[in-house]
Amino acid sequence: MKVLSIVASNTFKETIRNKVLYNILLVAGVVLLLSISFGDLSVFSRIQVMTDFGLATMSLTGLLLAVFIGVGMLGVEISTKTVYGVITRPVGRASFILGKFTGLFLTLLLNFLLIAAVFMIAIQTMGGSINAGIVSAVFLILVEMAVIVSAAIFFSTFTTPTLAAIFTLAFYAAGHLNNLVSLSAQQSMGAFHSFVLRMVHYILPNLDHFNIRTMVVYGMPVPEGHIFFTFLYGVFYTALLLILSVWLFGRKDL
């Protein structure tokens, strides 16, 4: 546990110094402020459009942070061999992976809170109000990002940083299109084809569960238990990817 926290705090310090982080944050800030003017493009009220674009910006920013920092941290350490300096000490590979994840997630959390604060201030300034729905939406985006960070770490354990970034982005896209896979499985004529599609549906994450933006924007009730079970789903999926990462990294011939 002590080793894990040392690795996590070092990762946190390292990522906080990363220039990419500030560039992404700057872009997020600009887009969030631009979203104020998006209200003029729609027939709907400015606050609703701002909320929609704001949450979408947070989601995409979280993805970029998770990909560039997640992949960069572990991938670059492996490819530049700086990882040797750590694992030659009494640091277990599992602790190393979990520490990396914790450190990255803490960085992401800190940045995310910053973006969320800007977003909420913008909403308040424009005369909107921060309700439980918006907070829940932000929370679920954060849980989704935990899944993405763990995916970035997972891909980094067995491939190059560039490929890991591409895989993570593809993973995100596939996760949001998972409902279509499920639908294809239901409509498939062949039993084998349907079985394969169903397996794909369960193996890939269903990231659409984390997206309650539209319900929040419309002020529609979120189904009872949705937030809790989605959080649980995110925790399970993150755990699954971290277990696989630990297993792969443990077998890696460094």
Add this chain to the structure above:
Amino acid sequence: MKKTICLITAALIVFSATVKTQNHLTKINGSEPKPESMAFLPGSERVKPFFLGFHDTFAHYLWIRTVLYFGAQHQTDRDYAWLIQKLDIITRLHPHFFPAYEFAGLLVPEVCNNPDAARVIMERGMIHLSQERWQIPFYLGMLYFRYYDDPDRAAEYFTIATQVPGAPSEKLGTLAASFYQRSGRKETGVALLYFLYETADSPEVKRHIEERLVTLLEE
């Protein structure tokens, strides 16, 4: 070895937990009406640049979502509130996407009870596809006839449809002629049939037009 077995076992346990949770989420979400996630897209050409050149791709994705939406609504409350907006956005982002116009021409007036919206979308189709798809002016003609009680405009659109390559010109022409007759423009209908007669190659088609011409002149 022992460690590997432990990790694989843990992975399997966690994976089955994700499957269980996912199934539960699907169940609780399935019972709730879901709003349409594309509803807030601005219905304006100004939205195009935001897609960074991927507007066609997005239009195709939105088309899939529209078909799924239509199917879902058809099986439930048959409230197609977002259908027009979706088709409008698709045809703005991808003005040459014929299936969306077909959907708009055939279904929107009926299921949304909104011929005006269908007309606006179809007239966009006239700008972009009227030289390639005879169905666009044909559907528009039908729209004018059925919902606006305007056989004259309907006949004009059918006439445009006859001139599109690959169109069943003789059938559309006879249809247009009869509509011209209804609107009191019998001579226009006769002229159109003469033109079709002159340009037709097939003897069967010529005979069919001739019969229609005789009937029209006798009435």
